[in-house]
Amino acid sequence: MAEQRFPSPFEVQTPTGADGWERMYPYYLQFSEENREWEDGVMWFQDGMHHPEVEFPFDTITHECWQIALGGYNSRIFAVPPAYGIVQRIVNGYVYITPVPVSSEARMAERVDVFMKRAGFYYENWNDLFAKWKVKMEGVIRDLQGLEVPTLKRLEDEEVVTGAQGLSSGYRLMSAYDKAIDNIFLAWQYHFEMLNLGYAAYLNLFMFCKQAFPGIKDETIAQMVAGADILFFRPDDELKELARKAIELGVAAAIRKGGPPEAIVEELRQDPNGKEWVAAMEAVKDPWFYFSSGAGFYHHHRSWIDDLTVPWAALTGYIDRLEKGESLDRPKQEILDRRERLTREYRDLLQTDEDRATFDQNIGLARTVATYIEDHNFYVEHWYHTVFWNKMREFGDRFVEGSFIDESGDVFYLNRWEVGQALYEMCTTWATGGPARGGRYWKREIADRKRILDALRDWSPEPVLGPVPDEISEPFTVMLWGITTERVKQWLGVGEAVPENEIRGFAGSPGQVEGAARVILSASQLGEVELGEILVCPITAPSWGPVFGKIQAAVSDIGGIMSHAAIVSREYGLPAVVGTGNATKRIKTGDRIRVDGNTGVVTILS
Amino acid sequence: MSNILWLDECTPECAELVGGKALGLGHLLRQGLQVPPGFAVSTVAYRDFVEGAGLGKEIARALEGAEGPDAERQASERIRALFRSFEPGQTILDEVRSAYTELGNGQPAPVAVRSSATAEDTPEASFAGQQDTYLWIVGPEEVERHVVECWASLFTPQAIAYREHLGIRHDDVAIGVVVQMMVPAEVAGVMITLDPITGDRSQISIEASYGLGLAVVGGEVTPDRFAVDKVTLELRSRTIVSKDIAYRFDPDVGQVRVTEVPDEERGAPCLHDDEVVALAGIGKRVERALGCPQDIEWALGSGPAGGRDPFLLQTRPETVWSRRSAEPIASPDEPILSRMLKNIRIPMRLKDAPETAGDPASGGGR
Secondary structure, three states: OOOOEOOOOOOOOOOOOOOOHHHHOOHHHOOOOOOHHHHOOOOEEEOOOOOOOOOOOOOHHHHHHHHHHHHHHHHHHOOOOOEEEEEEEEEOOEEEEEEEEOOOHHHHHHHHHHHHHHHHHHHHOHHHHHHHHHHHHHHHHHHHHOOOOOOOOOOOOOHHHHOOOOOOHHHHHHHHHHHHHHHHHHHHHHHHHOHHHHHHHHHHHHHHHHHHOOOOOHHHHHHHHOOOOOHHHHHHHHHHHHHHHHHHOOOHHHHOOOOOHHHHHHHHOOOHHHHHHHHHHHHHHHHHOOOEOOOOOOOOOOEOOOOOHHHHHHHHHHHHHHHOOOOOOOOHHHHHHHHHHHHHHHHHHOOOHHHHHHHHHHHHHHHHHHHHHHHHHHHHHHHHHHHHHHHHHHHHHHHHHOOOOOOHHHHHHOOHHHHHHHHHHHHHHHHHOOOOOHHHHHHHHHHHHHHHHHHHHOOOOOOEEOEOOOEEOOHHHHHHHOOOHHHHHHHHOOOOOOOOOEEEOEEEEOOEEEEEEEEOOOHHHHHHOOOOOEEEEOOOOHHHHHHHHOOOEEEEOOOOOOOHHHHHHHHHOOOEEEOOOOHHHHOOOOOEEEEEOOOOEEEEOO | OOOEEEHHHOOHHHHHHHHHHHHHHHHHHHOOOOOOOEEEEOHHHHHHHHHHOOHHHHHHHHHOOOOOHHHHHHHHHHHHHHHHHOOOOHHHHHHHHHHHHHHOOOOOOOEEEEEEEOOOOEOOEOOOOOOOEEEEEOOHHHHHHHHHHHHHHHHOHHHHHHHHHHOOOOOOOOEEEEEEEOOOOOEEEEEEOOOOOOOOOOEEEEEEEEEOOHHHHOOOOOOEEEEEEOOOOOEEEEEOOOOOEEEEEEOOOOEEEEEEOOHHHHOOOOOOHHHHHHHHHHHHHHHHHHOOOEEEEEEEEEEOOEEEEEEEEEEEEOOHHHHOOOOOOOOOOOOHHHHHHHHOOOOEEOOOOOOOOOOHHHOOOO
16 A cells, blocks of 8 residues: 555645635645655644634644644653654645654664653653643633733823833733733643653553453543543533532522623522522632633633533533432542442453453553543643633733734734734834724735635545555654554545445444434534434534533544543443544535444434 | 263262263353253263163274264264164153143143253363254154264264364263243343453353244354443443244144244344344353353243343353453563553654654754
């Protein structure tokens, strides 16, 4: 299959109406003549796991942050022997990535000792380091929350003089932006401080189990490691508590009344019990409502704190269930008991004492790192990013005040460098009193970019570009992105033929059901889901958890066994097929489909 | 001492007396698992028969110098004809008749008559399929005749060849016979409590097809295949194929015969997922009770739980993987980080990979 190849990134056509897309993104994220020889010689795959949608120019900051952080830790800090970092490019607005191998055997050998020593230090001190990590991470979040985004007033306040501040608001506004950008890069440095080592320990157990039990499912291994107190369940647990409190205070009916949640909250405030309930909700909002309706990588996936629709739907559902006398408690003890039983039974099936000893070591290390793997995501992608996107909206407000843009959300049509430029011009013209070009310049540009992004949104990105590797053996690529030699063959059209009405993905959660499909493209549509339907969506976020109480199965375009959709489905005991690639495009709402969570096959019946 | 033992009386102390198959079924029954009721005709009856008829010398003579497939086949035919030409003693005939009548509650019940060899079904040497099985036998005379057929089946050409291959003396073996109520199977098949391809002990592998199990055991149909996780009892995979024929009892001719599977059923899974999981759960219990991986024959047929109630027809230790010596996967004494490194591989292997970026010695990235 070496002769076969996917389209070269240099051959990909720009969709009609998207001309000029390149200027939205920094030059270094683009394929170029300067790097053509190298870029044309490696395989690129679309990172649908983290960046499934077309990129708003500003939102590229999230992957720029992870590109430098992941690479730095792999290549220079921990010296992972065979792998440097992951390189990113953008084609037609979509993110493509390729991992960089360490090609020289000598260099690889040289890195082994460094890796052993440095990774060893982290593993030995894992719990301590994680405790410190939380403090650092919360510090970063609080710093950003406290960052003032000053307005540019016609005249500065008196204190600038009496306090001898020596600074103008123009300077402070530019400086605030630089701090915010610095801050998100810092957050992502921390994100990767322990992550890849965590995954490596996880993987060590996975690979061992796969050797000992070739047929064992990834999700089963995950169950032997998972704790019952995952941070991801906490927001949902808080809603359950609020549901209990609503009944206790006699405000359940008022909460369930219907209409926009924000209006209901206002009404509740008028009554002492309602006020008490609202106070209880306000008390848990920070941080538990900093929970994205997506994976956190896009500014437009709003969080609970910004829009109460999703938590409100869950809340009313919980009130209903409590009134019916149901228990909302997650069976934590059962989860732990099951984890212990699985571990013991697999251990007993091992054939030698050596294997049992190795298994014990591997499972011990995987459990040590598991909390970090499970929890870092809430800290960074949800909590931190929610704060970050909203901070950027404050800069958007300043631009609106300066008549540079029409609405604050338009700021995301500028990339991070352009925001800096526009901010400089705005602050400077505020200072000089001279005319600003930016107002007309950026408004015209933003209008044009809206057109371009619309055109790009309709483009279906090629899953892979470039030559085909003989083998994809790197376990992270397989585990995190679901890219396997088999998958690539299927994309090439040389794999096993798949019947026309079948869609293949990964078996995310076991079980098989048939039912009516409900295609949901964003969190705002979640209210349309009816009891007993099968959710078909591009990607699910942990905050969608409550809707899983209504559906009987889930199908996603994106995600592997460890994706949130798979984890939540297993938690709710629903069959799930994840990482189908295009289920939302091939299935229509109302289609009768069969979801087989054991084999990873979705069949369109009618 | 009686020549007949009821299956639940077949305990390990009786191993020499009843043979491997009866012993396995006795184990299952004592575990409370569902096995069609039946009895074993002891090896003593076989020895009495051989002795009473003076067959020992005849057998030795027939086998003398019988080397190679043709000679073994001829010897087999002669010996089996000899078996059929002698009538068993009255005592054994009476005992079999009385047990058969009791089994059918006075009615002439359809039974399976199956051999249960003493050297059979040990992990060291599988005699699987070396002796014959007779299905849907009705009436005491027929049962008696087939008991003799089972005795004679100790001398099929393949059994003779197999013993030669293993160097087992032909007069060292004796054979018991199991007479068991027939299960009119809707679906039947085999189940191995590991993955026969990879040796994965966390898997239970099931093969199933319509009708009686002999189509699957005899390899006459390609069966549906299911793999279940032994620990979680979750389905791992399911391969459904077209199953064209089934062995079923035909009341019109009073015999088991091959029938065509109706078109609409051929490509459908012959087991529901719940049934697969229930069978695997039984397999797991059997392995636990017997202490090693098992090779089990099963059928779904009419029983207390309805028309598709699972029955176990036979179990024997799995022999292929159980005989291999287990090599440790890794050494627990090797540092965990060093083991870990073996799993972190080069991201992608390209034949003509370009020189990569990333080497600081070559100028910070290029």
